[in-house]
Amino acid sequence: MGMTTETEVQKNLTFALNATPMEMNNDENLLERLRDPHTVRQGFARLVSEYSERLYWQIRKMVLSHDDANDILQDVLMKAWSNLENFRGDAKLTTWLYRIAINESITFLNKKRSQNNVSIDADDSFLINVLESDEYFDGDEAQLRLQKAILTLPEKQRLVFQMKYFEEMKYDEMSDILGTSVGALKASYHHAVKKIEKFLGENN
């Protein structure tokens, strides 16, 4: 079966993080289309083609399974479509979409925890089974260990680590999306790295 690797799309993922004036202009242009009832559908097609990959990878890193990420992404885009009128343009379009994606992923994870009788205080190690049984994950031993280490982190810390480590997102952008100060995000990332290092050292 043919597969597309994450590396092929990685170069596009930094769009939101390093938006140039031209790209910001593109965003303005897209917003104008989305606000006009005659061009809203056309505009949304552009939004989907520009943002769906980025959103997918954010969701995928959180829920790990491709099938779950696919379902959540579809829900996210449907929600974005039905709530377009509520997007006032106070935040960037990317920020708004990321927020929806993260909220939907957290809701999904909460349901999963509830189904697996996992308490709030416990970590999400049960998700490693999901990853191991996912046919669209072919990481080596070290990468699987890294994922296990990430799953031991508290939810918010894990989110910060994933955004920074995998997507190389700027702290400012993360701050807008998560509504947390840059200082707190830096501290959170630092703690996450220390914990992961410790885990990797102990489980080598």
Added chain:
Amino acid sequence: MKSRFNKLEEIDRSGRPFKVPENYFARLNEEIMNRLPEKEPVQPRRVPLWDKVKPWVYMAAMFVGLYITIQFLTKQSGIDNMASRQPVVQPSPAASSQPGNNGSAGQITEEEFYQYLEDQLTKEGYFDYMYDHYYLN
């Protein structure tokens, strides 16, 4: 100098372990666009006449209420002032000695007051006369 976080750096980040099916994103975009429901044209909401005039009616009612209250209070204070301006007639010692006259002076008219004085003088003349005839003689 070796980084403190060397374990994490040892992991190869170039080879991404997560994969997606071939042409997944192209197909996803198409599928999403096919699934999108039509946007309901936003109809301008018809505002009933009552809803339009309601704020004005409320404001008018408030002013009427205010007017009535002010009128009432003004009238009350006018009555009080009139009462305080009414001349208080102090009854004479003779008048105060008359039974049934206590405290009634404030309510009599000027005419009645003069009549009262005249009556008193007449009575006093009568008592003088009686005194002269029965005790001095």
